[in-house]
Amino acid sequence: MKDLRTIRIFLAILFFVFAVAYLAISPTLHPIARVVAKLQIIPSLIAVGMGALLLWFALTFIFGRIYCSTVCPVGTFQDAVILLRRRLGRKQRPLSFRSPTPMRYQVAVIFFVCLFIGVTVVPFWLEPWSIMRNICGAIHPSAQAETWIELGIGMTTGILAGVVSAILLAVCAIFTGRGYCTEICPVGTALGLLSDYTLLHIEIDPDKCINCMKCEDVCEAHCIKVVSRYVDNSRCIRCFDCLKVCPNDAIRYQMQRNRRGTPLVNKVGEAK
Numbered sequence: 001m002k003d004l005r006t007i008r009i010f011l012a013i014l015f016f017v018f019a020v021a022y023l024a025i026s027p028t029l030h031p032i033a034r035v036v037a038k039l040q041i042i043p044s045l046i047a048v049g050m051g052a053l054l055l056w057f058a059l060t061f062i063f064g065r066i067y068c069s070t071v072c073p074v075g076t077f078q079d080a081v082i083l084l085r086r087r088l089g090r091k092q093r094p095l096s097f098r099s100p101t102p103m104r105y106q107v108a109v110i111f112f113v114c115l116f117i118g119v120t121v122v123p124f125w126l127e128p129w130s131i132m133r134n135i136c137g138a139i140h141p142s143a144q145a146e147t148w149i150e151l152g153i154g155m156t157t158g159i160l161a162g163v164v165s166a167i168l169l170a171v172c173a174i175f176t177g178r179g180y181c182t183e184i185c186p187v188g189t190a191l192g193l194l195s196d197y198t199l200l201h202i203e204i205d206p207d208k209c210i211n212c213m214k215c216e217d218v219c220e221a222h223c224i225k226v227v228s229r230y231v232d233n234s235r236c237i238r239c240f241d242c243l244k245v246c247p248n249d250a251i252r253y254q255m256q257r258n259r260r261g262t263p264l265v266n267k268v269g270e271a272k
Contacts, residue, residue, distance in 0.1 A: 003255060005240035008069055015039075016076040023136035023144070039071050040129040042115070042189050048179070056238070060191045064198045068181050068188050068237040074128040074169065075181060081173040084222060085136065095217055097179060097225035101234060104182070104189045111186035128187060131165050138162025175218030182235040195234035202236055202243075203258045204229040208250035213243035215251050224251075229258075 015036050038044055044052030049272050056067055070073050076204035107126070115120035137144035138159050145155060153161075172180045181188045195201070204215075206229045216224045220242045223232035231251075242251050 002032050005244050010239055012068040012076045016073050019073040020136060023133050024140040043129050062199050062237050065191050066238050069239050072128050073132040078173040078178055085174050095219055098222040106188040107184055108186040126186060130133045134162040134165040148260050180239055181237055182221050192234035199255055200253055201233045202231045203252055203254055205250045206260050208248050210248055214245040217244050218245050
């Protein structure tokens with residue numbers, strides 16, 4: 001099960017490389033680059049219709065928010081910043097559980113209303129593929145010049161938007177981990193609505209958990225609360241870091257829901 005993290009990292013790097021190649025070099029560079037672009041939820045929804053949205057809702061219903069941990073280039077960008085912070089910075093304080101806020105739903109409502117009525121400025125700053133397009137445009141402006149013209153902005157504004165997007169995203173990753181994904185991203189919020197119905201989900205086995213806190217300490221989504229044996233699957237991005245660090249195989253990616261630990265009094269009675 002711990003191999004899931006290795007597979008996830010491999011897929012995330014693969015999709016990220018081809019996403020950057022598509023946006024910063026050329027859409028016709030490689031067939032896989034075009035496939036990666038078509039897998040992005042909002043651009044595919046606008047260009048093709050409901051098919052891409054239904055596909056990702058079906059995959060999310062089975063696996064959870066794997067889009068956020070593998071296909072979304074903004075998610076991989078944040079992972080790279082977090083890894084760089086860990087390697088170059090001082091020892092970081094352990095992460096901890098944070099209660100969700102209603103802001104993510106408010107942002108999602110504003111985003112989808114603006115998307116529906118054609119107000120492009122909000123999707124331009126909030127939608128993951130648009131953010132990565134902005135960043136790649138700052139690196140290679142000519143590759144995004146046509147898109148900027150369609151949006152009615154000049155090259156200077158486009159480059160500035162890319163620089164600002166990269167800085168804001170990096171700062172958010174440094175101080176909040178995957179805070180953008182769990183509290184701001186409208187796509188992640190929409191996928192998170194299926195969390196209570198997914199076939200596979202992260203669960204803590206209360207009989208195996210030894211309260212070492214390692215899973216909570218590495219959770220960049222701040223969605224694990226060990227003391228309550230609770231995982232907020234609506235915010236869990238399926239990075240599988242928690243599975244790797246658990247020394248007792250107490251946190252698992254599974255179909256069934258775990259029951260609470262057997263009461264101590266029952267165990268004593270059984271022993272008699």
